Amino acid sequence: MIDHASLLAVLPELILTVGGLALMLVAAFGGDRMTQVVNWLSVLTLAMAGAALACSLAHGPDAFDGLVRADAFSVYAKALIYAAAAAAILLAPRYFLAGGALRAEYPVLILFSSIGMGMMVSAGDLLTLYVGLEMQSLAAYVLASFMRQDERSSEAGLKYFVLGSLASGILLYGTALLYGFTGTTSFDGIAVAMSDGVGKGELFGMVFLLAGLAFKMSAVPFHMWTPDVYEGAPTPVTAFFGSAPKVAAMGLTVRVAIEALGPAGLDWQQIVIFVALASIVFGAVAAIGQTNIKRLMAYSSINNVGFALIGLAAGTPAGAAATMSYMAIYVVMTIGGFACILQMRDADGNPVESIASLAGLSQSRKGLAAAFAIFMFSMAGIPPLFGFWAKFLVFDAAVAANLTALAAFGIAASVIGAYYYLKIIKTIYFDEPAAAYEAKGGAVENVIMAACAAVIVFGYLLNPVLDRASAAAAASLF
Amino acid sequence: MDGFPILSLMMAVPMAGAIACLFAGANAARWIALGATLIDLALGILLWVSFDQSSGGAQWQFQEYYPIFGRFAWALGIDGIALMLIALTVFLMPICIGASWQAIEKRVGEYMAAFLFMEVLMIGVFAAQDLYLFYVMFEAGLIPMYLIIGIWGGADRIYASYKFFLYTLLGSVLMLIAMMWMVHEAGTTDIPTLMAYNFDPHVQTWLFLAFFASFAVKMPMWPVHTWLPDAHVQAPTAGSVILAGVLLKMGGYGFIRFSLPMFPEASSQLAWLIWGLSMVAVVYTSLVALVQSDMKKLIAYSSVAHMAIVTVGLFAFNQAGIEGAMMVMLGHGLVSGALFLCVGVIYDRLHTREISRYGGLAINMPKYAVLFLLFTMASVGLPGTSNFVGEFLSLMGIYQASSWVALVCTTGIILGAAYMLYLYRRIAYGEQKNADAAAMPDLSMREVWLLAPIAAAVLWMGVYPESFLAPMRPDIRALEARLAPAAPAGDSKIKMGAPRPAGDAHHEEVSAHGEAH
Numbered sequence: 001m002i003d004h005a006s007l008l009a010v011l012p013e014l015i016l017t018v019g020g021l022a023l024m025l026v027a028a029f030g031g032d033r034m035t036q037v038v039n040w041l042s043v044l045t046l047a048m049a050g051a052a053l054a055c056s057l058a059h060g061p062d063a064f065d066g067l068v069r070a071d072a073f074s075v076y077a078k079a080l081i082y083a084a085a086a087a088a089i090l091l092a093p094r095y096f097l098a099g100g101a102l103r104a105e106y107p108v109l110i111l112f113s114s115i116g117m118g119m120m121v122s123a124g125d126l127l128t129l130y131v132g133l134e135m136q137s138l139a140a141y142v143l144a145s146f147m148r149q150d151e152r153s154s155e156a157g158l159k160y161f162v163l164g165s166l167a168s169g170i171l172l173y174g175t176a177l178l179y180g181f182t183g184t185t186s187f188d189g190i191a192v193a194m195s196d197g198v199g200k201g202e203l204f205g206m207v208f209l210l211a212g213l214a215f216k217m218s219a220v221p222f223h224m225w226t227p228d229v230y231e232g233a234p235t236p237v238t239a240f241f242g243s244a245p246k247v248a249a250m251g252l253t254v255r256v257a258i259e260a261l262g263p264a265g266l267d268w269q270q271i272v273i274f275v276a277l278a279s280i281v282f283g284a285v286a287a288i289g290q291t292n293i294k295r296l297m298a299y300s301s302i303n304n305v306g307f308a309l310i311g312l313a314a315g316t317p318a319g320a321a322a323t324m325s326y327m328a329i330y331v332v333m334t335i336g337g338f339a340c341i342l343q344m345r346d347a348d349g350n351p352v353e354s355i356a357s358l359a360g361l362s363q364s365r366k367g368l369a370a371a372f373a374i375f376m377f378s379m380a381g382i383p384p385l386f387g388f389w390a391k392f393l394v395f396d397a398a399v400a401a402n403l404t405a406l407a408a409f410g411i412a413a414s415v416i417g418a419y420y421y422l423k424i425i426k427t428i429y430f431d432e433p434a435a436a437y438e439a440k441g442g443a444v445e446n447v448i449m450a451a452c453a454a455v456i457v458f459g460y461l462l463n464p465v466l467d468r469a470s471a472a473a474a475a476s477l478f
Numbered sequence: 479m480d481g482f483p484i485l486s487l488m489m490a491v492p493m494a495g496a497i498a499c500l501f502a503g504a505n506a507a508r509w510i511a512l513g514a515t516l517i518d519l520a521l522g523i524l525l526w527v528s529f530d531q532s533s534g535g536a537q538w539q540f541q542e543y544y545p546i547f548g549r550f551a552w553a554l555g556i557d558g559i560a561l562m563l564i565a566l567t568v569f570l571m572p573i574c575i576g577a578s579w580q581a582i583e584k585r586v587g588e589y590m591a592a593f594l595f596m597e598v599l600m601i602g603v604f605a606a607q608d609l610y611l612f613y614v615m616f617e618a619g620l621i622p623m624y625l626i627i628g629i630w631g632g633a634d635r636i637y638a639s640y641k642f643f644l645y646t647l648l649g650s651v652l653m654l655i656a657m658m659w660m661v662h663e664a665g666t667t668d669i670p671t672l673m674a675y676n677f678d679p680h681v682q683t684w685l686f687l688a689f690f691a692s693f694a695v696k697m698p699m700w701p702v703h704t705w706l707p708d709a710h711v712q713a714p715t716a717g718s719v720i721l722a723g724v725l726l727k728m729g730g731y732g733f734i735r736f737s738l739p740m741f742p743e744a745s746s747q748l749a750w751l752i753w754g755l756s757m758v759a760v761v762y763t764s765l766v767a768l769v770q771s772d773m774k775k776l777i778a779y780s781s782v783a784h785m786a787i788v789t790v791g792l793f794a795f796n797q798a799g800i801e802g803a804m805m806v807m808l809g810h811g812l813v814s815g816a817l818f819l820c821v822g823v824i825y826d827r828l829h830t831r832e833i834s835r836y837g838g839l840a841i842n843m844p845k846y847a848v849l850f851l852l853f854t855m856a857s858v859g860l861p862g863t864s865n866f867v868g869e870f871l872s873l874m875g876i877y878q879a880s881s882w883v884a885l886v887c888t889t890g891i892i893l894g895a896a897y898m899l900y901l902y903r904r905i906a907y908g909e910q911k912n913a914d915a916a917a918m919p920d921l922s923m924r925e926v927w928l929l930a931p932i933a934a935a936v937l938w939m940g941v942y943p944e945s946f947l948a949p950m951r952p953d954i955r956a957l958e959a960r961l962a963p964a965a966p967a968g969d970s971k972i973k974m975g976a977p978r979p980a981g982d983a984h985h986e987e988v989s990a991h992g993e994a995h
Contacts (some may be wrong), residue, residue, distance in 0.1 A: 018831075032990055116815065146758065157984070184995075298647050337778070362585075362588075365587075377621055381613075381619060382617060382621060382647075383614040384614050384615075384618045385611065385620050388614070390619070392610075392654070395654070395655065395658060396658045399655060399658040399659050399662060400662050404655065404659060407655050408652060408655050411651040411652070411654065412648065412651060412652065414645050415644060415648045415651060416653065418647055419640070419644060422624070422640060422643060422644075424614070425624075426628060426639070426640075428635060429625060429628060429629055430628045430629055430635070430636055460546075460547045460548075461546060461547070462931045463548030463549065464546075464548045466548075467549070468546045
């Protein structure tokens, strides 16, 4: 029996589903001529879904007997996901036009992926979790190989699919174990079953579940796919991978860890601490030798996931809030950074990806160079840019939870990461100019880039809002 | 001045100038930068004049508080110590702009913007009354300095810029963790409150070490000083001036504002560490300075030695020592800045910093030789110049705490005389071996106007230091009172003699009294 309130609680997903299906028909019958129309309509759909989040919150927190959650946490994460997805749609047309692959399916796939991501962050049951995850992944596999004629793109799609399926298998195995040993798939039920001590079977299930999630977040040691997929996928798709699915995977992990596995906190805390530190160190060290900017961003994302996980490792409401704040700031930096990377085109308008081609950019394209520098300094965590605040919050939560040693080690390792961001700034500002880029970027790219840069520079003024939103989101988990 | 946000205004003016410079042409940017720094200088003078330095005045003045950042606030306010360092900053900035007037030809707008942004951050560091605001300002300084060294620096600038950035960043991040711990413990980010908070002595040691990691690198203390010679040598002249003049003082300011009042027990327990490192620094870096063939490197090493005098003065735990440390900081800020300008003057003419390429400049550049001699003597610590006052007070202070440290550190004065006079002899005296050096023209009007104000300030500080000591005295007294319960017992056991009739006062006392002025 489906009740009225439950349907209203999933209104954003309904809007996206209906919109996505309708736009697929438009794309099928209208052909690629309709691409721009479908793009804008998709953004509109996402905006409407975003507006419907208020309705969803009003009818939460539980829908469909706890299968789906419509709480402050899911609303917070979905708002981020929809915004990042919209940016990924808007950034794409110019790139695909140059590559001769401007097709109307791209925005539709992103919409479907967004539904999956929305389900991930509002899952209240292992089954909803799995369905959401697969829905997101399936669309993502296709997106990675969207440039069909490009060998690297196809390879990226295939690699992502094979490794992604493996991870799904691991995750499913963990799900099965948890179900077998606790007798339920609902998060609340699992927490109740574990509250009298964590058995061996439950522990195994938890480890497999977390391993599958670590793959989706691209945390060490399940990060291997990231550099190849980031490099091979078309750049707008990489921008998408780097932002929205990361939020979804992180949100899902936080929810599962706290709502379902809360009683096993001490057990998963060790795992999360290891994964966090390993990601920070590996992401930083491996990025140093990179010459391709997209590969570098891949390692940077591994590094960033490590930092975000430090908040989760604290295991407190403040820690969860810090992780979600981190993801919000990280999404802005990533989208902004990719808006810059998408403007890396030679004089004929063909995309270039080598870091060396950025040399001396500050002399030919001042605005682009300044934006690049802002995002890089911000990712390195240098105040007064907003990226510092993201790191500040997670380390502050760790210190408050008496994990001072973890915080000290993590923050010291962030200095390694600072090196490769500095290297990009050095290339842009200190080196002799290389062949010039095209004289002007696209209007949309410039607007998104400038907006993100403004948030990064003036972000501290948003602190009261961000603090309140992320605190409310975290509070709904505990 | 009640309620007027003068400190915010002093930060807003250069910030507005920086933004304007980014969009202005080369010449316009120069004038905007000069105008902005001169307005700030005027505001700085106003600040000093309206600062209540009587002993009955409030410790913190010109306070502003706007809780706009959520977890921390835009909280500003200064005491006498911060006032002096802000005065030093706004005094040196127009000189830096003037020094770059012709030396910088490419990307002038960005250069001036970086300098003005730097000024905003330096004032922010000294005026911040919120722990996190301080950290933001302290760390943000890396960005403009990295760009200044990397874009406008010498041949090996990229290595130097990386080293500067990563070294100081690594030092600072641990301090941030300590700050977080303190804020959770004390429940406030307000610096004046934290200065009076008594942390558990066991934890104090850890907190002290975390702060020490940051300030020791910034200061810099031996053995983490190695970034300084590289950064100085590669930075453009004005960059070196601001680095030596103000940025190094952030380390000393950190000790005096955070380490000493917040962790008095740990400071006392670990004083041996500071003393030991300072003793090594004084002797070792002075000897290293003696064998340098690069002028800038020589002055950079001399900075390390002078900063060691600052740290021993600070960790003397008495008023004389701390006052002396502050005076050395101010004096060194002026003198080393001036020395780098002097190097810049001849570097602009011959484009080399090799000492052996010069010689006999007193013949063809008499004005230059006079000013350079004055600053050399000030660096040596000749009575009548700024550094004498500070060094004398510092060493007097440390003598009360440990006579051995005083003994070793005093050799630094002798070694300082050795390397500075040796430098001066090789550059200004002797025969004119190099024809091109002998043909260099004397100081231009612009260069005289850059050096003359510093010379005046150096002499003023040497002849009448009371102008500079008076605003700081109540704050340093308060600090001494805070440290008193923890201060280590001195080994010199000075006994106050009974006062005698003025007629048969000791001859030594008269001379000691005379020297102190």
